[in-house]
Amino acid sequence: GIQVEQSPPDLILQEGANSTLRCNFSDSVNNLQWFHQNPWGQLINLFYIPSGTKQNGRLSATTVATERYSLLYISSSQTTDSGVYFCAVPSSSNTGKLIFGQGTTLQVKP
C-alpha cells in the first residue's frame, strides 16, 4: 500500500522563526490533508490540498503531486503552533481511507 513519510520527526523553534515540514508519499494521490494535533489531542484540519498552493494566515501548504510531496510552511511561529503535524493521503481503495504519516512534533519556545 501507499507509504507516507514525514520529516523532520521533531523540530524545536524559537518564537518568531519560520519552518518547513515535508510529507512524501509513495504513489500518486487524489488529495492530501494536513492536520495539527493540539496538546489536548484534537485533530484540527489545516489544509485539503491535492495540488498547488494554499494559504491561511501564517500557514501555507504546497503539494507537488507529480513529484509526490507536500510542504507545510509555518511563518512567524507562535507557542500555540506547538503540537504534532500530520499529513494524510487516501489509499488506492477509493473508500476514503486515509493513510497518515508518523507526524512532525513541533515545539515553539517563547
Add this chain to the structure above:
Amino acid sequence: EPEVTQTPSHQVTQMGQEVILRCVPISNHLYFYWYRQILGQKVEFLVSFYNNEISEKSEIFDDQFSVERPDGSNFTLKIRSTKLEDSAMYFCASSDQALGTQYFGPGTRLLVL
C-alpha cells in the same frame, strides 16, 4: 461552523467489558469513518461506512468491533470485549464525498484496565 461531535470524551473500562463510542457526524455528510491513535503513535484507520454498509475495514477491525448508524444522526463504534491493547484515542470523521475533506471529531480517550 458545523462540526463532528463525540461522546464520551473519556472512558475508563475493565478488560472484557463492552464499550460504545458515539459520534454525531456533520449533518449533510454521507461518508463516515473511525480511526484510532495509540498514545505516541500515528493515526490508524479502522473502518469506513457509506450507505449503511461498511465499505472498508482494517485488520485491526476484527469480530470484536462493530459499527452502526442507528438513526439519522448518530454513528457508533462498539467494542464487545475490550482488551488492554484497545486503550487509545478513537476519532470519528465524516465527509460529504468519498475522497473529500474529512472532518474529525475531538476524540474519545479509552483506557482499558
